[in-house]
Amino acid sequence: MPQQSADTPVTSPGVSVWATAQSAPASQRKHRYTPDSTAHPAKMLPAVAAHAITHYTRPGELVLDPMCGIGTTLVEALDAGRGAVGVEYEPHWVRTARGNVELAHDSGAPESGEVYSGDARRLPALLPTDYRGQVSLVVTSPPYGPSAHGQVITTNNVVQKFHHRYGNTLDRGNLANIGHHRLLAGFTRILTALRPFMKPGGHIAITARPWREHAELIDLPAQILACGTHAGLIPTERCVALLARVTDTELIARGSFFQRDFIRKQRESGLPLHLIAHEDVLIFRAPPHTDPATTPHDHTPYATDKTLDPTP
Template identity: 75%
Template sequence: MADDRAPHALPDTPADTVSAPEQNAVDGPPQRLPRTVANDGDTDTAPVSVTDDAAREPAVSVWTTAQTSPAAQRKGRYVADATAHPAKMLPAVAAHAIDHYTDPGDLVLDPMCGIGTTLVEAVHLGRRAVGIEYEPHWVDVARANLALAHTAGVDHNGRVFHGDARQIASLLPPEYLGQAALVVTSPPYGPSTHGQVAVSPGAGVQKYHHLYGNTLDRGNLANIGHHRLLSGFTRILAGLVPFLRPGGHIAITIRPWREHAELIDLPSQILACGIHAGLIPVERCVALLARAAEHDLVARGSFFQRDFIRKQREAGLPLHLISHEDVLIFRTVLRRSAGSGIATERQGSRRFVTGRTRHAGNPRVGSGASESWAA
């Protein structure tokens, strides 16, 4: 669906998104994707720069971020050790978010940066970057990737700090308070990781590099169970707010996973986490993990994803291969009311008040939020 709003001028209140018929993407005229965006070739040539004006207008909620393979996107920008991470963010996803929600010179933050994909793409786009990573090995890899960018001639200001993002207030120097224009991050997917495969004679197909660190490490959010993951991620989101400038954005890439063929709707749960942390949801986009050809999507699913779907279909369950990630976009409030601690945003004579309520339904959903208008 076409989004006719300027990428850096999101409305102050939800009412603005439907204030005029011509702004309604459903009622508006159809828009064709530029051919520079929807490349129908199957070659792994370098993707079109996301800064190209033809690729930016009109902005759409479906991001064509898999026109080239993940390996092609990382070639030359990431050290060899980066391939071992079990759940790497697609570089084009990070680059698209950075290009559309920041300007050159802005600060981009990732509190769970892994191999530093967000940071690398940020510095290549002329932004400053700072990240936090829990596992020491990936801290070293992220720093090596930033060093590789410097070797390639990118004059950047990028830093990586080691620690638990739930303690972000004690990890980042005060100089970053109120400075970040954008956070791009993704929570761990629990058992649903990418990994790599190898075939050995007599041993069949073996999966490796598919686990987060030491599975006995209970400090790692990936190893503490689903409900505690949601609680911990909510704490991280709340801790990010002081480091974001007023109206700063948070882009979270997330996909659902399956347990015993049951869909775990992690995107909706993370949406509830963001609201509970006091953030304002503004967009829900789709980042493709499949190449957009002229008439269809060419999936890039892993061997294990395809094998799982095949077996489920043979068993009579018509499941589909996941070929996208949800991208949830939040932003911080523009100002706070003095003394009350309640986030408010004024437009004319109206005030938008965000309050919190507990969700009494499925415990997987966690806590939601209530919204009301006050004169």
Template identity: 70%
Template sequence: MTDTHLPPLSVWATAQAAPVTQRKGRYLRESTAHPAKMLPAIAAHAIAHYTQPGDTVLDPMCGIGTTLVEALHQQRRGIGVEYEHQWAQIAQHNLDRAHRTGTHTPGRVLRGDARQLDSVLPSELRGTVALVVTSPPYGPSTHGRVTTGDAGVHKRLHRYGNTLDRGNLANIGHHRLLSGFTRILTATAPYLRPGGHVVITLRPWRENAELIDLPSQIQACGTHAGLTLTERCVALLGRVADDKLVARGSFFQRDFVRKQRNAGLPLHLITHEDVLIFHKPSTEVTTDCAPAPPQVDAP
């Protein structure tokens, strides 16, 4: 029997082209140094499905600006907030590149903490955003890039900024990350227009071989922020071939899976990301975590 209370599920074929191919010509080479880049096709699919040309798309943790660049190329306005100065600069350069290649839709990156959006975003943006596309930071669980040499194989570019910076969500531990992400979603909700959507892309990860079900935990964060879950989708990270799914796992993913299998744990490569889609109710709902905005007397 089908559970009618479960949100509908769909599969997004977002890795038919390799990540490097998806970014070629649109993103600076320096963008590859970011430890957890969103796959451009995932952002592009969400933007095409949940918005119309001229709409505003927001990413409160925009990294290298993937959401914003893909929005501009589809004639949507893009605005992002980024905590780390390095990535905020690169994101703005990526938007500038989009404008140089003939995209005239406005785009902007603001430097600041997504937990304090009211102090970063312009007030006139409240109630106007059609779509939020974002992803929580994965911190040291991201896979980075490979360096090989006489000393062997080493991981690099797999951490966010200064690891001593406790203001960075990637450096504060799993449970505080969830609390911080709930604050971000709560701060974001007033900027959505009624019926606007929030798309969050993320994946579970393993810690000491134990699976951390981050998607379900982030789903709870969205609910606490006063948003309503409407869909739970799958964005493929592997290519769909005629008779199989061709994984695109990184060196470290493959190495980790091989070692765990040798130890007797039958793991598999991750070939998808979970995509949670929330919407903002047409009427404000007051919750303990997401208080309704103050009422303004009519003139």
């Protein structure tokens, strides 16, 4: 895909494949992220964030992640000479993200990076007004909730799962814990709340992948596309970020233990599944102009989230 700046208009949807897993995730994070970053259950691949930042922004511009986790988007933005701001709900990951931002600054990143603690559905109340109209790119992903695999340890032939939750408790304030349809409604609220902070025509890149729930395939990318449209964003591209290494003859998937175990069991039961080899990257643009009279205000109680659900 040709490199684009934030001022390059996108006139029609495009298709692009991003070779973002040529090196292993651990190699991509080595010496650039704090050791406790590995415990997060659903980390974005650094090369995915870096690719979006390189192609949709220029040095000195501002990149935002409203659900920043360990701060992958922020670190990659800082390393590329962009400013970075993130919001994270879970206090543990707020501290981790701040540690990673500090590490990037210690490594010589020239721009500033900030991490704010709170619920991204309350974005206008969390971020200083100085950020309004300043964000050139958002890179983020919805939480995967129960589909996050985490890590494993085997004791006496018993496999135990750990680091597979976003927090230590099932806090209902975390979008990962409130059920699939309410997650979509909450994510729509977040996308709507982003609009006042975007530069006119700025980009929003959202990574998503399908998952299975009780053997039913959930087409999360299509649902996120509906969320963005409902939030008033303009869909422009649907790309593929590879989670597998490309060789001259094949794709080599980098599946977790639980992914491989799930595929094995499904094949034994007669369902011919394969390891996930990519994520969808949905690219939106912010409207050319934001009308202050239509700027969303965050006074809606959580109970009304269902009214924003883009699914039937």
